[in-house]
Amino acid sequence: MRKSKYTGTWAVFDEDYKRGFDDVFRRYAENGIKNVMYGGIALIFDIHKEYYIDTCIDPYTEIEYYKEVGDVFGTKEILIESDFNEVNSIADKYGLSLQLVITPGVSEPIVAKHPSTAVVDIYGNKSPHWMCPSNPDVQQYFFGRIEDILRRYKIGEVELDVICLDFYDPQVVPDWVLPELYPLRQLAIRNCFCKHCIEKAKKAGLNLAKIESEIKVLNDEARSLKYEQFKKWDDTIRGVFDIIRFVLNHPMLIDWLRFRASVVEDFVFDIKNVIKKINSDILLSSDLVSPSFSWTLGQIYSEQPRLTDITKLMLYHKRIGSFEVKPLRRIKSAIPQIKDEELMRQYYRLKGFSGPLTFDEFEREGIDAENIYYEVKKAKVEVGPDYPIVAGLVGDPPATAKDVKEAVKMAYKGGADGYMLHQWYGNTPIENIEAFGEQLRELGEING
Numbered sequence: 001m002r003k004s005k006y007t008g009t010w011a012v013f014d015e016d017y018k019r020g021f022d023d024v025f026r027r028y029a030e031n032g033i034k035n036v037m038y039g040g041i042a043l044i045f046d047i048h049k050e051y052y053i054d055t056c057i058d059p060y061t062e063i064e065y066y067k068e069v070g071d072v073f074g075t076k077e078i079l080i081e082s083d084f085n086e087v088n089s090i091a092d093k094y095g096l097s098l099q100l101v102i103t104p105g106v107s108e109p110i111v112a113k114h115p116s117t118a119v120v121d122i123y124g125n126k127s128p129h130w131m132c133p134s135n136p137d138v139q140q141y142f143f144g145r146i147e148d149i150l151r152r153y154k155i156g157e158v159e160l161d162v163i164c165l166d167f168y169d170p171q172v173v174p175d176w177v178l179p180e181l182y183p184l185r186q187l188a189i190r191n192c193f194c195k196h197c198i199e200k201a202k203k204a205g206l207n208l209a210k211i212e213s214e215i216k217v218l219n220d221e222a223r224s225l226k227y228e229q230f231k232k233w234d235d236t237i238r239g240v241f242d243i244i245r246f247v248l249n250h251p252m253l254i255d256w257l258r259f260r261a262s263v264v265e266d267f268v269f270d271i272k273n274v275i276k277k278i279n280s281d282i283l284l285s286s287d288l289v290s291p292s293f294s295w296t297l298g299q300i301y302s303e304q305p306r307l308t309d310i311t312k313l314m315l316y317h318k319r320i321g322s323f324e325v326k327p328l329r330r331i332k333s334a335i336p337q338i339k340d341e342e343l344m345r346q347y348y349r350l351k352g353f354s355g356p357l358t359f360d361e362f363e364r365e366g367i368d369a370e371n372i373y374y375e376v377k378k379a380k381v382e383v384g385p386d387y388p389i390v391a392g393l394v395g396d397p398p399a400t401a402k403d404v405k406e407a408v409k410m411a412y413k414g415g416a417d418g419y420m421l422h423q424w425y426g427n428t429p430i431e432n433i434e435a436f437g438e439q440l441r442e443l444g445e446i447n448g
């Protein structure tokens with residue numbers, strides 16, 4: 001019999017609590033799911049002050065905030081009041097494990113309370129929610145948080161979510177994000193210029209003055225919201241070779257993109273050391289966006305085998321449109337002459353995706369399932385056969401059971417080494433969880 005592949009789900013604690021953990025965990029087990037990742041689970045664990053002496057960040061900041069305010073995925077009061085060991089022992093009865101998901105990227109309450117931790121753009125603007133991975137206070141806070149938890153609880157895997165670098169979370173796209181033209185925003189990305197990144201870049205030998213001036217010129221263009229300006233880039237960057245032509249004229253942008261990735265990589269490398277020193281059997285995984293554009297966030301697949309034990313590739317093909325349409329709609333409201341189709345075609349060309357050509361359909365239906373196949377395959381080719389890529393697939397609505405099955409099949413075809421079902425947007429129908437299990441069983445990816 002073949003060994004079952006890695007399986008898991010990103011689930012919503014409050015929903016599972018209300019449905020009853022016994023019922024929920026039994027269903028997960030029946031559908032081959034082994035690992036349960038609850039959004040915000042880090043909030044369930046107590047704070048022990050001795051782990052936070054090297055950081056200015058108040059370790060109670062997030063717990064206090066999420067108890068009262070919450071985030072796009074709801075408040076976390078039930079979660080915060082619950083007992084991890086109690087829930088984990090129910091999971092254990094069904095052969096499941098609760099794992100630790102931690103989000104070292106974005107935190108609105110931490111940045112609000114400690115503005116010095118924010119990512120800074122080239123104009124000196126501070127991100128309202130992104131913490132810079134180069135910042136020693138951010139680093140020490142997360143090293144402390146992880147150690148505080150791992151020293152006291154039996155946990156088999158630490159998963160890093162939003163482990164990247166940018167100014168705003170592309171899977172949320174807050175209202176304060178202003179429109180900018182593609183692909184300049186991505187190629188001449190203007191963060192992070194905090195004092196720690198500047199110092200690190202200088203040490204790495206980057207020609208920062210030249211990089212800054214190029215980025216400024218290109219960003220002025222990206223923010224010049226006129227139809228002719230859109231057409232200039234849309235008509236001249238037609239294919240991949242055009243991007244090569246562009247970067248040959250701006251070679252230092254590659255140094256900058258590479259440097260940004262090193263900021264993230266160095267942080268992950270240090271987290272790995274913290275974890276493995278506590279117990280080398282604890283797995284470290286991290287969540288990456290699709291390889292076609294992960295480099296814009298400082299995530300480079302080929303580097304991952306050196307940094308973590310598992311990479312989870314998140315491509316929620318039915319949901320991606322609901323957040324990625326937002327920047328496109330903002331460009332269109334700034335430049336009303338642009339047709340949806342023009343922006344959609346440009347988006348697909350740049351990302352290498354296929355899908356519908358209107359904003360409404362893109363928002364409602366997302367992109368074609370075949371993109372999962374391509375992205376998983378790209379990831380596998382980059383990391384090599386011996387390092388696992390786990391495909392993170394949509395479970396939440398509007399995905400139907402049929403969509404879930406299609407997603408599993410495409411990930412399998414791409415060579416996925418494991419599968420995660422995403423439920424964090426809420427209200428995942430039970431049929432979708434069952435479809436996930438049925439399809440994995442049919443493909444022989446899980447036993448029983």
Ligand SMILES: [Zn+2]
Binds near residue numbers: 194197
């Ligand atoms: Zn920085």
